[in-house]
Structures are given as C-alpha cells and as structure tokens.
Amino acid sequence: MRKLRMGMVGGGLDSFMGDVHRKASALDGMIELVCGAFNSTLEKTKATGKAFFLPENRCYGSFQEMILKEKELPEGERMDFVTIVTPNFLHFQPAKMALENGFHVVCDKPVTLTVNEAQILEKLVNDTSLLFALTHNYTGNAMVKQAKQMVENGELGTIRKIQVQYLQGWMAAEVDKEAKIKPWRADPKKSGVGGSLADIGTHAENLVSYITGLQITEIAADLGRIGKDRVLDNDGNILLRMENGAKGTMSISQMAVGEENALGIKIYGSKGSIEWNQEEATKLTAKWIDKPEQTFTPDGNDIYKNVREISRIPKGHPEGYLEAFANIYKAFGTHLMSVLENNPMEKPDYPSINDGVKGVEFIYAAVESDKQNAAWVKLK
Amino acid sequence: MRKLRMGMVGGGLDSFMGDVHRKASALDGMIELVCGAFNSTLEKTKATGKAFFLPENRCYGSFQEMILKEKELPEGERMDFVTIVTPNFLHFQPAKMALENGFHVVCDKPVTLTVNEAQILEKLVNDTSLLFALTHNYTGNAMVKQAKQMVENGELGTIRKIQVQYLQGWMAAEVDKEAKIKPWRADPKKSGVGGSLADIGTHAENLVSYITGLQITEIAADLGRIGKDRVLDNDGNILLRMENGAKGTMSISQMAVGEENALGIKIYGSKGSIEWNQEEATKLTAKWIDKPEQTFTPDGNDIYKNVREISRIPKGHPEGYLEAFANIYKAFGTHLMSVLENNPMEKPDYPSINDGVKGVEFIYAAVESDKQNAAWVKLK
Amino acid sequence: MRKLRMGMVGGGLDSFMGDVHRKASALDGMIELVCGAFNSTLEKTKATGKAFFLPENRCYGSFQEMILKEKELPEGERMDFVTIVTPNFLHFQPAKMALENGFHVVCDKPVTLTVNEAQILEKLVNDTSLLFALTHNYTGNAMVKQAKQMVENGELGTIRKIQVQYLQGWMAAEVDKEAKIKPWRADPKKSGVGGSLADIGTHAENLVSYITGLQITEIAADLGRIGKDRVLDNDGNILLRMENGAKGTMSISQMAVGEENALGIKIYGSKGSIEWNQEEATKLTAKWIDKPEQTFTPDGNDIYKNVREISRIPKGHPEGYLEAFANIYKAFGTHLMSVLENNPMEKPDYPSINDGVKGVEFIYAAVESDKQNAAWVKLK
C-alpha cells in the first residue's frame, strides 16, 4: 500500500482548524496532503500550499476546480479523499460535490447549516458507499472510549443521570479579536441558527450519546445571548431527557470567563458512575456503589484491549488534543485503506454522517425550545 | 459573662445531627448543653443525657415540658436558647413554642414543612426580637464567605451564569438502612413535599443566594423519583433564573452512585469566575479574564480580613464540616451574648428565619414546576 | 462517670497551640478545662482563665503551684491530668513534676530538649504507670490510620521506598512576626538544637514510623540555615535508611515560600503504594501493581472498621486538623476514663513517651550528620 492522499478545502495559513487537521492527519505517517483549495483566492491558496511544500499545480482556486481537476488525474496520483475545514456554511456544497464525484470525505462539525442538507449528505453517503467521517474529535480520546465500553459492558448498571458541560471564556475575553478574525461566527447566514450550540453544544450532545449509547429524546433549553447586539446564543442551560428515562443537565457557554476548554461529563448509573474532563484527558474517574473510587489511565491497569491499542505512547505520558483528533483520521484512514485494497473492513469507530444529522437536529431543537420559553422539544 | 446555656430538642444517642450540633456548639467553649428533650421517651432521653453528663432533672419527657419547666428556673440557671435537631415535621411546634416563651432558637433546615408555618415563625421572630439561627452550615465555610465578599466587592463583575450541584449517592447504597433508620425521610407527612429538595436542594439554593447576593426568581424543575415505590423526589435537574437576568443549572441527587457530599458551585461574572467544592472546603478557585487562575485558602494571601478571622487555625491546616457548623453557633452565640449583656450588636453573618422561608418556597416551587412538566414557576 | 478534668500549662490568650488544645479537648464533650497556669504572670493567667470561664482560684501563678494546690483538692474536684502546651524548653519540668505528683500528662512535641530528659520522663512513665500522650496530631487522621493498617495487613507488600516532606513557607514570609511573637523559636536554649527539625521534622519522622511500622536506622542530613544570623536549621534534605533495607528521602523546610503546611508522604511497596497529603487530609491514594489507582475516604468503601469508627461525620464532609488533634485527646481520654473506673483497657492508639524519645534522638542525629557534611549517623 501507499500513503493516503488528502485534498483540503479551507485551512489557509491563518486557519486554526486547518493546522489541526494537517497535524492530526500527519501524525501517524499514513496520510499526505497532496492538494488544496485553502483560501478564497488562488494567490493566497498558493502561499498556503508553498508553506506545506505543495507543487503549484495542486493548489486550486476553488473546491469545485479541485474536485474536477483531481478527478481527471490518474488513479496513482489523484487525491483519495477531501477534508473540509471551512466555516459551517461552506461544508455542505464541497461535501456534496466530493461525494457526487466519487471522493471520500472528512468534514468538520456541525456538518451543515440545516437538517435538510445533512439528510441530503446522509442519503448520498448511503447511496454511494463512500466513506464519510465527521470530526467530533473528543470521541477520539482513549478515556472516552474506555468510558463508552464500561457503559456498554454494563459496569455502571442502568444509566440514570447525566451532567455535561462545555464551557469556554474566550468570547468574553476576545470579542474584538473574534469580530475581526471570525466574523462568520456571529452571522447566522454563515454559522447557522446556533452559535455556541453549533460550536460546542454539538460536541457535548455527541459525547453524551457516544458514551451512553442512548439517544437524547427531549430537551428544554434556556439560551443566553450575552453582550451588545449578540444575535446568536453564546450561553445555554439545558435539561435533557434520554430514551431510557434518564435525566440530565447540559451547561454550555463561550462567555464563561476564565474557562479554557472545559468539556466535562458525569454519568451516573445504578452501580457506578464515571467522570471525564477534556482538560485532563488521560484520566477517567469511576466511583462505585461498593468499591473505592478508581482512576483509569490510557495504558494503565484494567483498560479494555481496544482502548489500550489506540494509545501511541506508554503509560504516564500525556496524550492530547492532536492525538485524539488523529485517532479520527487513523480510524478513517485504516477504513479507507481497506476499501482501496478491495478488502473493506467493518466500519471502525469514528463519527459518521448520522452523527452529523443528529447534531444539526439538536441545534434546531434547542433554538426552538428557547423560543418557547424553554418548553420541551422532541428530538427525532 | 458566662457560657451560654443550650437546651436541645431531638438529638438522641443515635442521631447524627444531634451529635453534630453538640460538637459544633462545644468547639469554641462558649456554649454548654444544660438540658434536653432528646428522644420520644423520657427513659431514652435520660440515657442520652447521661452520656453527656446532664443531671436527670434537666432531661425532659417532651419539648413542651422542657420549655415550661426551664422557664420557671431562675435566670442564673435556665437555658438561654433552644436548639432544634429533630426531623423536618418536628421543627415548627418547638420553634414556635420556644419563641412564644421567650427563648432564642437555633433550628435545623428546612425550617418547616410549609411556607405558611415558616412565615408564622418569621412573624414571631420579628415581633419578639428574639434571635433565630437556621443551620445552613455550608455558609459557615471561610472560603464561601470569601466568595461572597469577592462578588459583593465587584471582583467578578456582573454575574451571568451559575452552576450548582449537590450530589450524594448514599440513598442508592443504603436504601435498606435508610428505610430502617430514617423512615420519616420517605414519608411526605414527616419530611414535607420535597425529598432531596428539602434535604440538600435547599442548601444549594441558599448557597447560590448567599454568595451572589441575588434572589432566584424563577425555576423549571425536572425531578426524579428513582426506585420502587419512591414517593418523594431523590433527583432533580433544575433551570435557574436570577433577579439580574443571570441563568443557571442546578443538579441534585441522592442516587448519584459514588458521590459522597458533592456540593459544588461555579459562578461566572463578566470579569472573573469562582468555583468552590465542599469536599475540598479550604480551597477557592478564581479564574480571570486577564490574569492566571488563582487558588485562595483560608489563611492565605489576599483574603478578606473578616474571612481570615473566622479561621481557627493557621494556614495549611484543613478546617472541616464541624468547624463550618461551629461558625454558625459562634456567630449566633456572639450575637446572643451581646443581647444578654444588654449591648446588642448588629446581627452578625448567620442564616436567618428569612432564609428559612425562602428555602421552603423553593421546595414548593420545584415540586409545582415538576408537576407541570418543568414549566417555569416564580419564586416570590 | 463524669467529664475528665484538665489543667493546662501554657496556652495564654495569644497562644495558638493553647487554643488548639482547648478546642481539640472540648470537641467530644468528654474533657473540661478546670484550671491553668497559662502565662508567665498571675495577672495574665487570670485574664486567660476569665476568657474561658474559669474561677479565679483555679488560675495559678506557676505550674508548680498548680500541681501542688490541685493535689490538695478533694478527688471529686481536682484535675485529672495536666496538658503542657508551652515552648519546647518548658516541657520537661512540668511533665516531670506532674508525673511525680501522680498526674497523667498530655504534652506537645518535641517532648524535651535533650534525649536524656526524654529518657527520664520515659522511666517515670514506666515506673508510675501514669498515662502519657504526646500530641503528634497528624497520626490522628483517619486516612493515616487507614494507611498504617494497609501496611500492617501486607496490602502493599514489602516496603521499599519512602518519600516524606514537610514544607512550610511562613518563616520566609513572616520573619519579623516570628521574631516578635516567637523569639524562643530561634533561640537554641529554648527551642533545642533543632529548628525545623524539632518543629516539623519530628512530625515527618514520626509519620514514617507510624505508618510503616519500621524504625529509621540511619540518616544523612544536609541542613540549611537560610537568612541572616540564622543559628538553627530552617531547611533540611535528608536520606533515610529503614530497618528492613528500604531507603528514602525527607525534605523539610520553613522557608519553602508559598507552602502552607505541606506534610506529605509516599510509601512504595512490592505490591502497591500509598500517598497521603495533610492539606487534603481526607483522601488516601493507593496505586497497585495490578489494579487501577484507588482513592480512599474516611467513611467510604473498603475502610477498616476501626478507622471508620474514628470519623465523627458521614461521608464527604471534611474532617480537619482539629478533629485529628481531638482524636489524640479522645484516645487518651478514653484510656484515662478506663483507668479512673479501675478497669483499665489496653493502651489505645495514641503517641507515647517512647515516640517522644525517638523524636529527640532524630533531631540530634540529624544535627550530628549535618556537622559531618551529611555523613550517615545511626539512630538507636
């Protein structure tokens, strides 16, 4: 086999997310960046390409051009998949076009601006059998996977209660900076109906379902729009009801002064409970009805075999955000290699287009509930 | 002056809370237990009295007898105040009778079963000018007082968001034990309309208002009654709205397996935020919009003078639950001494009958909201 | 039975340790302060006595007067034991005289200035069968007792390695304050040959032996005397060798800027290890060769029965310094009550005069080693 060839949409030199995707995809030496439509102008795109040692002729003026031209390249040369790291409103079109032209896709979240768009992509993925990965990167953490498997194997008993939070403070600290660098974030046309809901709320929603294996069936959302002229939510206080009757709270904010990236979850079952916090990603705490509290670590004792295998380094060495992100690429890449070798494996554990659909549904339900003074709104 | 003389209602040998009140009141050498109506029978009360070195004639068969007989004793001998440590349904009558007969009162929370009863006591306290302390003991912690004062002095800026939780797991672990030892807790006639709401929810509610200085104006509560035949709530997921527009979540449970006494609060303002967790009571974390995170300790740097003074021991020595509880008694006792010396000071910082009224209102509002599928219910 | 009657030597109004001993002895309602020779003048002693509601005639001008006069009082009235809370150089004489006159003794550490004095007291205690408790208060912590019992029961396997530290920073921060309030601490005549060694080093030494059940047989000490004109050590870096071949390090300081009362110990065995830190006294961490890390709490799962019993409050409520201190008084008091009732129990678990002898030996060995450029010096 050979390295997988990646084309990138978005991710110019100033883009934080482009950099993350490039590093995460490079980490395991399995994927190489071969082309891109990084920026809004060809000139800027070429500058980005140069910084990453790309030849000029693989730097394209638009995603449309990239998809069409790469399609014409010989199989031994053309990109294998497109990775989409643009602002929210620029996910749908390139994803759709890539799928329609036979390219596999990796896409940032939220997958699209509307549920309808997400469903169109879902149908395309199902019809074409092309691979699609959504980068809900936090599910790539070893300790999140350990938590998921503990729940799945019944170690916690029946899940009864959930607390999830995703708190950031940067929007309070850097309102000006945001306005300058990411004006699209405050603009519903580019960001969608949700602000924090889209940016971080969907991560929280996805994490709850990923670990518990349960669907959120109903939410009641009291959103905040803190600051002058703020149109989109930047704060949320949400009640959750799960398909099995469990209840919970979700607290999100980008105005929580002093918080950095405080994604945290606590799940309470009839026999035990677990707690995980992204800022201390390599620890998983478990508390039990009849045993002392335990702390699990990625390469420590009593870790599920498949979880241990995703750690790249031996015990006691922190793995971080990029490693978790890289795990999405690694699972997707391993899957894609098996497909390219005509010996497709069962889909490994990485977020799917269906996770994307659910995320957008969640955003809409929260906005709707908030309009109705936090009345309950059902999720499908 | 002399030691203050305390009479106790409830608190027999098996009673956890009786023991706590005795130790907390003894800690500073300012209060002595002189009489009691500890148990339901005179025989048991005498056994309790003996264990605490009381003479037999100061062990009474009922609180009524205690109040009437003590009233007849000469001033140099009779009790100064009554402390009430009985189950919830037995707070109102002894508190009322004590006040009506000229005795000051310390009372456990929730103060009464109904709002009406609480208001009757409030009126009595106002009319008689007798002292009344409610043992919301967590407000006795030095770091809680530091937090309150930081908010009051504007260090956090405008309060925008609140997260409060009070999680215990003992009810899951010891359902049988509870049924045996504290059957009154599961019985609405004795416990009131709230279960966890009364037991721990009122502590959370009181802590929010104490630290922020803001009233909760509206709540939406989704309660859980986990377990067979459970009548009263033992789990709650609650949205909060504050008088200044701040929003928040409250999560309470006595079925949160593995949690011990996880009362915790996070308060976010426009300039900074604070976090306090009861299980690590001597730490207060503050995060800032423009400075690194700080950790405050009771006798550490930059502590408000009045906060430092309530610490009994120098830096780095943990103070715990009993010390915080004792701070309520110390503040009440200091106040009472000033009254007995006919030189009454301004009321020091201890929870009042009005805190009690608010607590019962909170319980009723939460139960009402839950009945209406978590619709918003206003607090007065 | 009745309350035990305590006479106090030292502990005037300004004395931190006097206050600690008074509160700790009062906590369980088992001991009452009946007399004292608190200060250097009768006038000051009377002021102290008044603050604690003592009659004037039980306030004595000297410890000699107190011991002789109390001895003449009828058995139903006179003190049962003397508690000594004076600076180091004033421990020996009152302890000796109390024992010689038939009074039991509680004494602060280090027990005396010299090994010879300590041995004289040890002989007196053995000859008279009077009770003697040394207030190595940290051994009163529930989690320290849990650790001791885990080692004793072989849970850790063979002990191989020890790390102990006791770090404070107050001497750096409050040099002036110290010079004013506690001039005796810097004066070898009053403090003894050791500075930090006596003040905190002996706590560390005692804790190592208490938990491991092993004697320290040899030490190599490199001491620091930081600051102008400093005569006594205020910093120490010490190698330890234990009777079973285990090795370790001890790091002590009163110039460790920013540290409050950082007494901490880590003990490594062939099967597991434990860590305890005084500032988070209610947690004990255990790590295992074949199991995930565990955290033990005083009233949590898998706690030894005798450890659980010393907790005064249910799970999740912090116990602190005063409670641990009170556990020494409670064990001593329980022992003394059994003696007074002529039905003496086996000595319960509280530090003895022999612990005192070992502590003074440790101080002298460290000072000797330091003089010899940190050569090994044997302990007996």
Added chain:
Amino acid sequence: MRKLRMGMVGGGLDSFMGDVHRKASALDGMIELVCGAFNSTLEKTKATGKAFFLPENRCYGSFQEMILKEKELPEGERMDFVTIVTPNFLHFQPAKMALENGFHVVCDKPVTLTVNEAQILEKLVNDTSLLFALTHNYTGNAMVKQAKQMVENGELGTIRKIQVQYLQGWMAAEVDKEAKIKPWRADPKKSGVGGSLADIGTHAENLVSYITGLQITEIAADLGRIGKDRVLDNDGNILLRMENGAKGTMSISQMAVGEENALGIKIYGSKGSIEWNQEEATKLTAKWIDKPEQTFTPDGNDIYKNVREISRIPKGHPEGYLEAFANIYKAFGTHLMSVLENNPMEKPDYPSINDGVKGVEFIYAAVESDKQNAAWVKLK
C-alpha cells in the same frame, strides 16, 4: 525550501522510541523520513521501511552503509540529518560517523556510555559546526519553558531549594516483559554504568539545570538495586548541591509500584516557588510570598510570548508527550533550515551535546558516590 530529509538509525517496528521519533518529527510537516538502518538485519529493516512507505533502496543493512551511501547521493536527494534511536551503547558510533561525514545529528539520551565518548562528540560538533540535538524531550514542554523563563527573569528570587523526582513502576510490574524485550537495559555493557540513572535520572538532572539555569556541583547518592540478580540501579535517593548554594533532593525509581511516569519538580526561591508535573504537563503552579497561588497554562494569561508561540493549539486543549518531543525536532529543524538556506540563525532552545556530556558525568558521579556509601562527589 523543502521538507528536511531524515535518516534513522534504530527504530524497527517493535521499537517504542523509533515510533515516537517518527511521529514527533512528522507532526509539523517539516521533516520526512527518507531512509533508515532500523534493525539488526537488512530483512527486518526492509519490513520496517515498507511499513513507512520507504523505497527498498533507502533501507540499509547498517548505519555505516547508510551514512556512506547517502553521502554519495545527490544533494537534492540525500538525507540532511541522522536521528539515532538505538539502545544506549549504540549511540556513540553512528553519531561519530555521521558527524565525521558531514551529517547533522539528533540523538537519544544518554548520549554515550562514557564521559570520554561524550566529550569526543562534543569536540566533533564544535569543530564541524554541524548541528546536534539531544532529545531531552521534557524540556520541550511549554510549561517547562515558562518555568525556566520565570526563574531567568527573577520572578522567584534567589533559588534556595529543589525537589525533583522521576518515578516509574513498570519495572516491578513487567520484569519478565523487560527481560524479553529490552535485555540490553539490564546489561551494563549495553546500558552503561547506570540503570535508572541513565534512563530517567538524566532527565531529572537535565530538567533541574534547564529550569534553574544552575549547575549541580555535588551529589550524594544512595542507590537501590531491587530484585534478584539486579546489577544496575533501579532506585535512587540523592542529595543535590547547586552552584549558588541551593540544596535539594532527587528521588528516582523504576520500581515505584503504581507510578506511571511521575517526573515532577518543585523549585523554591526567596520570592516564589513553582511546581510542574509531567503527567499534568499543561499546568504550572506558582506560589508566592505575597500573592495567592497561581496556575499557568500554555495559552493562558501572563504567559511569556515565546512560550505561547510553541503551543500548537488554543487554550484548554491538552498538549502531550509527542508535542513536547516534536518541539525538539521543530527547534532543531528550524535551525537546520536556516543553515541549509545559508542564513544560520542563533541556536534556538533545544538540548545540546553539552547537555549530553553533563548527563553522563551525572551518571558516573552518582555511581561513584553510591560506592562510597553516599559520600559527596563533585560534578565538573
């Protein structure tokens, strides 16, 4: 410019360190692996090469062959530098030969088995002006660099006391595994005179000097060789004396059951102190004589500009072991690019051959001290 071309000595498929170096060097997309002499046989080397998509003709049977053949390749194709990831005894020869043939070098630590060898390399580096980076990877952590700079800028005042530890337990847990996989580690001919001293002790020694900017001038070492037939040290208890008079302790072990990779350091100065623990690498705690404790984070408030710049991701996202490791490669790579572009920059901050010399000296001094019953031995 183009990507830097790396040739690897050692690092076959089973090698943990080979994998680390490959991932760390790949992370920033600046370096590509172009050739290798990975294993002891050409066959195995080819298998390794295939897994990393190398052409067969760049897989060499020995490092000698690799260096000579690569030297003959045209400048546009041949490797730019050699990275050496073999066991300790196989560092010196390839490093020497690479330097003698004009290749820059990255080398794992300890740099050589003997001080003499290290000095030969140092002379070669100085004489040739070729670049040499030693992978003391922990100095690549952002918070370590922040600590260094805080000391350098005098924020802590005069350094007075040091505590450093590096504790692992894997050797106790996996004696058999070690014997099988890494037999060279227990063999002085292959590992050198130090066991834990070489493996982890040098990291601790390097970290102390890196952060404080002070040389260790004298050590007293009491080593342990725990287990049957153990020849090399696997435990160490060491006193430190620094060039400015500061004192300290070092505790190292690979038999500290339950510890994962507990490298931790505390540095006390006259104005403040800092603490850093590798397992929570993105936190730096600072305590102050006159301010509350602070916690610094890589992208948080009050971080030195150059420190902030080395973070690849925004605040609150953990960076880990690989990112720190990659920082060594990034600094070395940036330096090398400037050299290749004939515009050499000043040497950026990465560990040098002189750090390597000091590390080997430290190992020898510790072993010598231990032989003399922990007498003081001077470092040059």
